[in-house]
Amino acid sequence: MKAHTKETQAAMTPDKAIQTLMEGNQRFQENKRADRNLLQQVQETKDGQYPFATVLSCIDSRVSSELIFDQGMGDIFSIRIAGNFVNQDILGSMEFACKLAGTKLVVVLGHTSCGAVKGACDHARLGNLTMLINKIEPAVYATKEPKDESLRTSQNLEFVDAVAMKNVEMTIENIRSQSVVLKEMEDNGEIKIVGAMYDIASGQVHFA
Numbered sequence: 001m002k003a004h005t006k007e008t009q010a011a012m013t014p015d016k017a018i019q020t021l022m023e024g025n026q027r028f029q030e031n032k033r034a035d036r037n038l039l040q041q042v043q044e045t046k047d048g049q050y051p052f053a054t055v056l057s058c059i060d061s062r063v064s065s066e067l068i069f070d071q072g073m074g075d076i077f078s079i080r081i082a083g084n085f086v087n088q089d090i091l092g093s094m095e096f097a098c099k100l101a102g103t104k105l106v107v108v109l110g111h112t113s114c115g116a117v118k119g120a121c122d123h124a125r126l127g128n129l130t131m132l133i134n135k136i137e138p139a140v141y142a143t144k145e146p147k148d149e150s151l152r153t154s155q156n157l158e159f160v161d162a163v164a165m166k167n168v169e170m171t172i173e174n175i176r177s178q179s180v181v182l183k184e185m186e187d188n189g190e191i192k193i194v195g196a197m198y199d200i201a202s203g204q205v206h207f208a
Contacts, residue, residue: 001036002044003074009050009102014192017053017105018207024070025205033070041073049074054097056171057109058084058116062200065109069205077103083116083136083167084108086174095181098191105191106175106182109205110168111198117164118154139167161197168195168208 004012012020027033054077055065065071065078077097079090086094097103110117119129120136143159143166146152152159172195176183185191195208 001034001072003041003072004050004052006048006050009052009104012052012104014104014189017103018192018194021053021069021071021105021107022205022207025068025203027070028068029203034072036072038073045074049101051076051097051101051103053077053105053107054079054094054103055107055109056081056084056086056090056094057198058082058111058114060111060114060200063109063111063198068198068203077101082132083114083120084110085135085167085171086178087135088178091175091179091182094175095179098185099181103191106193108168108171108175108193108195109198110164110195112161112164112200113157114160114164117160117167120167121152121154121156121160121163136163136167139163139170142166142170165195165197165208168197171195 051074056079057063057065059080059082065076069076079093081090094106098106116132116136119133120140123137124133140163143163146159154160172193175193182191182193186193197206
């Protein structure tokens with residue numbers, strides 16, 4: 001499988017980009033990775049890159065976008081931060097990826113049993129981690145069930161996963177409200193901004 005070119009990137013639509021990632025995740029689940037020569041792709045991309053998607057995911061060692069979507073060199077921009085939220089720098093990176101580098105899709109990818117989300121559920125406080133946790137806590141407050149405070153902790157994995165999904169939804173809202181560039185591109189049909197959740201137990205990605 002060859003690396004993407006300017007022509008193949010141009011032919012990619014937002015819907016086709018989603019389909020490509022879904023097909024890659026299906027291969028990953030079945031352990032049937034596409035036949036690609038990564039060193040050959042290094043050579044093919046040495047003069048330029050033409051990724052078709054941008055994925056914002058968590059730093060979790062089990063959630064590598066390139067692996068779980070079975071993609072190669074030059075296929076996707078991968079942005080990783082604990083809790084997969086956005087700030088000004090990440091939004092700028094996304095704007096570069098979409099407006100200047102031509103990707104057709106932005107995926108905000110959360111995952112089950114997320115450690116950063118667990119920390120937010122427990123309102124953890126530790127050095128610089130405190131500021132990071134503060135950015136995820138709005139999703140905790142926005143998740144209304146269960147109402148019993150004793151069940152709204154990291155020990156309740158169902159609650160943790162619900163908060164992780166709410167965090168994905170709120171991150172997408174923040175992208176649209178804080179980036180005029182990306183909102184305009186989405187409104188014009190040039191890109192799609194979508195959410196997804198990765199199941200660390202099954203390897204499956206569920207698109208929202």
